[in-house]
Amino acid sequence: MDSSLFELRFEVSRQNLEKILIFISKLKNISWFKKKKYWEITILNHRKATLESCREKLKQIYKIDSKINKIKANWINHNQKNEKIINTQFFQISQGLNSHLKKKKKYKLTIPAANSFGTGQHESTILAVLAIEKLIKKKKFYSFFDLGTGTGILSFVLAKLTKSKILSCDIDSASIVNFGENMKKNGLNNCKNFRFNGLKHHVIRKKSFELIVCNILLKPIIKIANQISNKVRSGGYVILSGILKDQINFLYSVYYSYNFVMLFKLSLNNWSVIVLKKRK
Numbered sequence: 001m002d003s004s005l006f007e008l009r010f011e012v013s014r015q016n017l018e019k020i021l022i023f024i025s026k027l028k029n030i031s032w033f034k035k036k037k038y039w040e041i042t043i044l045n046h047r048k049a050t051l052e053s054c055r056e057k058l059k060q061i062y063k064i065d066s067k068i069n070k071i072k073a074n075w076i077n078h079n080q081k082n083e084k085i086i087n088t089q090f091f092q093i094s095q096g097l098n099s100h101l102k103k104k105k106k107y108k109l110t111i112p113a114a115n116s117f118g119t120g121q122h123e124s125t126i127l128a129v130l131a132i133e134k135l136i137k138k139k140k141f142y143s144f145f146d147l148g149t150g151t152g153i154l155s156f157v158l159a160k161l162t163k164s165k166i167l168s169c170d171i172d173s174a175s176i177v178n179f180g181e182n183m184k185k186n187g188l189n190n191c192k193n194f195r196f197n198g199l200k201h202h203v204i205r206k207k208s209f210e211l212i213v214c215n216i217l218l219k220p221i222i223k224i225a226n227q228i229s230n231k232v233r234s235g236g237y238v239i240l241s242g243i244l245k246d247q248i249n250f251l252y253s254v255y256y257s258y259n260f261v262m263l264f265k266l267s268l269n270n271w272s273v274i275v276l277k278k279r280k
């Protein structure tokens with residue numbers, strides 16, 4: 001029981017979620033839960049002043065109203081009741097708040113809410129996991145890259161499904177820390193994460209991959225199309241997530257010009273993922 005814990009609580013629309021998560025990314029103990037038409041974000045902190053400052057900026061910059069409450073229970077218990085478990089064909093993905101959770105799928109992944117994106121609760125992540133599961137049933141792959149790994153969730157999905165070594169990168173230093181913690185938490189040791197921007201880095205200069213997964217937004221996915229194309233082997237595949245349904249055609253037209261053809265696409269709410277194959 002901790003009587004001096006404070007909670008900042010507010011609601012964010014789907015479109016603004018990523019922007020706001022980036023804005024609050026320096027704070028710890030962040031949870032976000034999907035409600036019907038919006039995401040509810042809570043940030044817990046022992047210092048009320050820290051939350052007050054965040055509250056003011058949310059109002060000033062993003063016109064978002066928020067509330068600060070004093071809470072009596074510790075934050076894990078507090079959020080446990082809200083936790084949404086994601087179930088896909090092979091995975092049960094949770095933030096690990098409920099220690100009595102029974103394993104119902106072949107693989108269990110625990111990705112606590114922290115400072116990086118990707119607890120599995122966002123449509124773009126769920127869609128990327130579904131696309132990986134569907135693609136990997138069709139074909140055996142041996143080399144992988146997860147571009148914009150965040151918490152590491154897609155790397156860990158690939159690592160559990162394929163037992164192969166997975167390489168990844170993220171531009172954000174918080175990802176390096178979260179990734180390491182999450183890899184340990186999930187009993188994995190075959191994933192390696194680098195801090196770099198895009199795919200132009202000496203560590204992978206001589207490498208190319210059979211499958212690249214990339215869940216970032218439309219603009220960066222287009223900006224680095226050339227880099228992605230250079231790193232996917234001919235006959236290889238790319239999974240592109242983080243796009244909206246009405247952006248599919250435009251994104252596909254860009255990648256088509258790099259010699260990719262559409263294998264399949266999946267959608268959830270307004271979000272989509274596309275899976276492309278590079279022509280030989």
Ligand SMILES: C[S@@+](CC[C@H](N)C(=O)[O-])C[C@H]1O[C@@H](n2cnc3c(N)ncnc32)[C@H](O)[C@@H]1O
Nearest residue numbers: 117118125148149150170171172197198215216
């Ligand atoms: C939407 S999150 C996806 C996280 C996780 N892969 C998932 O599927 O939930 C996008 C991530 O890509 C990273 N990112 C964005 N642009 C990048 C770039 N050019 N190079 C490397 N990482 C990038 C961000 O820092 C963020 O962690």
